[in-house]
Amino acid sequence: MASTKVEFVLTCPAVWSDAAKNTTLQAAERAGMGSMSEIQMISEPEAAAVYTLKAIQPNHLNVGDNFIVCDAGGGTVDLIAYKIISLKPLKVEESAVGTGGLCGSAFLNYRFEEHVKNKLGHTRFDEMMHKKQKTWQMGLRYFEEFVKRNFNEDEHQEVNVPFPGLPDDEEAGLDCGFMIMTAAEIKEIFEPVVKEVCDLVQGQVDGIRQAGGVVSGIVLVGGFGQSDYLYRRLKSHFNSAAPPPYTERPTHGTMTTLQETASIEVMQPVYAWTAVVRGAVLRGLEGNMVISRKARYHYGTSYATVYDEEKHSVSERYWSPLWERWMVSDRMQWHIAKVSLNSIAMC
Incomplete structure (x- = not known):
């Protein structure tokens, strides 16, 4: 390692503050990854976007298209939207401010635990957790590895979750070491979390449309992004628009309605669950797209200016020995407005 040149690219959630990013860079510097100026940092949804837009190019990309990348992980769901500026080389600009929320797949685990607790009763559940931990671990693992990823209410009318060692109990749904969960029960676990994800994505779509843009696609990545239920719900949500009423003379209002009701393609690229790390490597190899x-x-920056009795209150003024005149302080000069588009050199 001593003779090999290594460049580090760190990823962080979209919702992290600048202070959190700076603290992480300081920790990386102290860990021997190089100076803070040498270490690159990229948000997780941006890294995912770097990979996914490269993966689907050139089949689905056109200059002017807007794509929303939804990075659904274990704890958080991060979103970012880009507009295609050029294809060769691939260059993009942000078309909406990145957003995120605490609605990752871990919250399905919490809801599953509550479901099992309600089925067994708190006393029996606590007894299982203390005396039969492997029983709980097996049930949770099956929920994580099969139910969260593969559940589809059209194909699975019920799911048998293994809880070996628990006695049969018809009321609790226990039979031969399995807890029988109906599609409705599983949907009840999924739906509140998935709805939060849909609302986050809808917020990005609305922001782009309000700015006059058209959303061409939603790219679903991350571990939770592999969930068949989440994928189908997003497809249903963004492809359920009814066709607009027919008119012989389309107007601007008609075009606006078309834009607001147009369906949006939802995509799951290959290797989507590793999109963040793949995108981080591409960032290090190819630079910033x-x-x-x-x-x-x-x-903005604060400054002092000459006192003007027509603009300023007398109580605000002070005498400046340096300028030998009355001045007022704490004025603001704004250089960059929130949500305005700025080149990377300025960011």
Whole structure:
């Protein structure tokens, strides 16, 4: 390693503050990854976008298209939207400020645990957790590896989750070491979490449409992004629009309606669950394909200016020995407005 040149690219959730990013870079520097100026940092949805847009190019990309990348992981769901600026080389700009929420697949685990607890009763559930931990671990593992990924209410009328060692109990749904869960029960576990994801994506879609853009596709990546139920719900949500009423003379209002009701393709690229790390490697190898981003905050500097009795209150003024005149302080000069588009050199 001492003779091999290594460049580190760190990833972080989209919702992290600048302070959190800076703390991470400081920790990486102290860990021997190089100076803070040498270490690259990229948000997880941006890294996922780097990989996925490369993966689907050139079949689905056209200059001017807007794509939303939904990186659904274990704890968080992060979203970011890009507009295609050029194809060769592939260059994009942010078309909406990245958003995110705490609605990852771990919250399905919490809801599954509550379901089992309600079925068994708190006393029996606590007894299982203390005396038969492997029983619980086996049931949870099956839920994580099969139910979360493969559940489809059209194909699975019921699912048998293994809980070996628990006695039969018809009321609790226990039979021969399995807890029988109906499609309705599983849907009840999934739906509140999946609805939060749909609402987050809808927020990005609305933001782009309000700015006059058209969303061409939604790219679903991350571990939770492999969920068949989540994929089908997003497809249903964004492809359920009824056709607009026929008119012989299309107007601007008609075009707006078409844009607002147009269906959006939802895609799951190959290796989507490793999209973040693949995108981080591509960032290190090929550099930045994002040429501009939306500002997350207003940026400005404070300054002092000459007192003007028509603009300023007398109580605000002070005498400056340096300038030998009355001045007022704490004025603001705004350089970058929130949500404005800025080149990477300015970010």
